[in-house]
Amino acid sequence: MSTVQKIQVAIVGVGLVGSELISQLLAVTKPSPFQIVAVTSSKKTLFGASLGSDWKSSLDGSQTKADIPALTTHLEGLLPNGKVVVVDNTSSDDIAAFYPRWLAAGINVVTPNKKAFSGELSLYEKIVESSKASGARFLNESTVGAGLPIISTLKELVITGDEITKIEGVFSGTMSYIFNQYSNGSPEGPAFSSVVSEAREKGYTEPHPADDLNGFDVARKLTILSRTISPSSSITSFASVQTASLIPAALEGIPTGDEFIRRLPEFDAQFDATRKEAAAAKEVLRFVGVVEPSTGTVKAGLERYPTSHPFATSLGGSDNIIMFHTKRYGARPLIVQGAGAGAAVTAMGVLGDLFKLV
Numbered sequence: 520m521s522t523v524q525k526i527q528v529a530i531v532g533v534g535l536v537g538s539e540l541i542s543q544l545l546a547v548t549k550p551s552p553f554q555i556v557a558v559t560s561s562k563k564t565l566f567g568a569s570l571g572s573d574w575k576s577s578l579d580g581s582q583t584k585a586d587i588p589a590l591t592t593h594l595e596g597l598l599p600n601g602k603v604v605v606v607d608n609t610s611s612d613d614i615a616a617f618y619p620r621w622l623a624a625g626i627n628v629v630t631p632n633k634k635a636f637s638g639e640l641s642l643y644e645k646i647v648e649s650s651k652a653s654g655a656r657f658l659n660e661s662t663v664g665a666g667l668p669i670i671s672t673l674k675e676l677v678i679t680g681d682e683i684t685k686i687e688g689v690f691s692g693t694m695s696y697i698f699n700q701y702s703n704g705s706p707e708g709p710a711f712s713s714v715v716s717e718a719r720e721k722g723y724t725e726p727h728p729a730d731d732l733n734g735f736d737v738a739r740k741l742t743i744l745s746r747t748i749s750p751s752s753s754i755t756s757f758a759s760v761q762t763a764s765l766i767p768a769a770l771e772g773i774p775t776g777d778e779f780i781r782r783l784p785e786f787d788a789q790f791d792a793t794r795k796e797a798a799a800a801k802e803v804l805r806f807v808g809v810v811e812p813s814t815g816t817v818k819a820g821l822e823r824y825p826t827s828h829p830f831a832t833s834l835g836g837s838d839n840i841i842m843f844h845t846k847r848y849g850a851r852p853l854i855v856q857g858a859g860a861g862a863a864v865t866a867m868g869v870l871g872d873l874f875k876l877v
């Protein structure tokens with residue numbers, strides 16, 4: 520009788536999403552197709568195939584320092600036993616830079632980290648080439664819309680020959696939460712800084728919330744979508760996306776999220792004036808993104824919508840709403856909506872990608 524080989528999973532990054540992913544992996548119905556072979560924080564690594572719910576204390580007690588090149592060598596040694604996958608749950612450029620090496624070696628990559636797919640085109644091209652050469656896959660569903668089926672839907676539209684005319688929507692769970700709370704047509708409401716803090720406490724923001732408020736997180740998602748439509752998309756990096764930042768000039772470049780959040784209340788009056796202006800016109804504020812391949816338009820910014828518009832009436836919590844306008848779907852776009860941030864839904868998207876390797 521042949522034994523089914525388990526997929527050997529190495530987890531890099533055990534913050535909100537990484538910890539939740541481990542919980543979801545440990546809860547997969549037995550016999551699980553997965554075996555966790557390594558867990559790495561920014562400081563330590565734990566090797567071993569018998570991780571249980573006490574993995575955090577085991578990792579804390581590990582004497583093995585975090586060392587990605589050493590982890591890579593270890594994983595290469597496991598390839599003869601069956602498929603190996605690295606799950607990158609960091610937001611690190613340094614970890615993203617390892618993807619071409621992993622893929623070239625035959626190690627699959629699954630990740631919610633947007634950096635590799637939205638940064639310099641040369642890194643993205645190396646990733647695509649390395650994957651093609653070895654057959655190892657990179658899967659990144661949770662990079663856009665967290666667990667919502669955005670990347671998989673787009674890939675299916677493209678591969679079946681539909682023509683994407685426009686993708687538009689609310690792509691940031693943080694921005695969605697902030698403006699759903701902050702701007703509902705009334706001139707009064709909570710302070711801007713307080714809703715930003717709430718979004719952070721709920722686990723929606725990037726490790727540094729400025730990466731959400733400057734629009735870069737949305738610009739990265741739009742870059743990923745553009746490259747998914749066409750790997751030869753002309754976007755050289757997310758930095759070339761037309762993006763309107765919400766960060767007051769005096770708060771640019773603040774190194775830590777804590778200090779950024781502490782100083783934000785200084786600018787509440789400025790944001791309040793924008794809310795009042797919108798309310799006076801019976802409009803709400805929403806941070807939206809657009810990709811229009813035919814014109815090469817890729818842009819993200821704060822827009823005003825009538826209080827009757829679906830962006831005003833149908834969004835709650837951290838909802839994303841993404842509308843795919845295509846030739847086949849004609850005048851009525853294909854719409855995907857739901858929570859677009861948070862540990863549970865993001866880890867679910869990552870786990871869903873892992874199942875695609877089974």
Ligand SMILES: NC(=O)C1=CN([C@@H]2O[C@H](COP(=O)(O)OP(=O)(O)OC[C@H]3O[C@@H](n4cnc5c(N)ncnc54)[C@H](OP(=O)(O)O)[C@@H]3O)[C@@H](O)[C@H]2O)C=CC1
Pocket residue numbers: 531532533534535536537559560561562585608609610611613614631632633661662665692722723724725726859860861862865
């Ligand atoms: N939260 C969400 O709703 C969503 C998140 N994502 C993406 O998921 C990823 C993780 O987000 P989240 O869990 O919220 O962020 P966290 O900040 O909670 O977790 C990130 C973790 O990565 C660790 N880390 C950083 N560098 C390294 C390294 N070199 N080696 C190993 N570990 C490292 C950090 O450790 P340390 O603290 O020690 O530096 C931290 O624990 C990000 O890329 C984010 O953009 C995507 C969709 C939604």
Ligand SMILES: N[C@@H](CC=O)C(=O)O
Pocket residue numbers: 661662663664665690691692693694723724725731736859860861
């Ligand atoms: N910070 C991001 C997390 C998901 O990508 C967001 O708010 O959407």
Ligand code: NA
Pocket residue numbers: 660661662663664665666667668669670868
């Ligand atoms: Na998604």
